[in-house]
Amino acid sequence: MESENKVHYTENKSGMNDGQRINGSFYSTFFVLNFMLRLLAVGSTFSAAIAMGTNKQTTVLPIFGPSSAKYQYSPAFVFFLVANAVACGYTLISLFFSIPGKFSSSTLSAFVFSVTDLVMVVLVSSGASAATAIAYVGHKGNSHTQWGKICDIYDRFCHHVIGALAASFISLIIFLVLTVTSIYSIYRRTTSSAR
Numbered sequence: 001m002e003s004e005n006k007v008h009y010t011e012n013k014s015g016m017n018d019g020q021r022i023n024g025s026f027y028s029t030f031f032v033l034n035f036m037l038r039l040l041a042v043g044s045t046f047s048a049a050i051a052m053g054t055n056k057q058t059t060v061l062p063i064f065g066p067s068s069a070k071y072q073y074s075p076a077f078v079f080f081l082v083a084n085a086v087a088c089g090y091t092l093i094s095l096f097f098s099i100p101g102k103f104s105s106s107t108l109s110a111f112v113f114s115v116t117d118l119v120m121v122v123l124v125s126s127g128a129s130a131a132t133a134i135a136y137v138g139h140k141g142n143s144h145t146q147w148g149k150i151c152d153i154y155d156r157f158c159h160h161v162i163g164a165l166a167a168s169f170i171s172l173i174i175f176l177v178l179t180v181t182s183i184y185s186i187y188r189r190t191t192s193s194a195r
Contacts, residue, residue, distance in 0.1 A: 044171035045088035051164035083127025114182035
């Protein structure tokens, strides 16, 4: 009865059965997808860090004279920059380790990737959320605390912040997809080894 439920694979000319061939094509597709997503994550986190790190605007106010807006004036923007820089550095290092055949062929490496990618999700999410809160106050103000909006005065500064936030949220989505694909890879490896 038990042998009736088992899947029987046929061998082809290369000596591989259908299950090995399907798993092989899955892993090659997984590695290409993983590598491409990591490249995109490098680009988006780098763009977010550069857009925030070079963001500054000086304007002349009628009563106070010249006044500047810099990312360093807000701890949330500094944390945003550091979080994206760390995520970019991690992703550059992980690109080397995700090259097929180097270190990424074991279940342990897939597990390490999934955990570290999840840490990057948390880091980028917290940095982007903190910066979004400050950007919202800068754009809308807060009438309850008498905080005025500054984006009317520092419009270019605010546009750079919005661009940096957009790049960071894109990298957040990429890290989420990387985490899910790494976990799915672990699932595939464990189910294929159980057969």
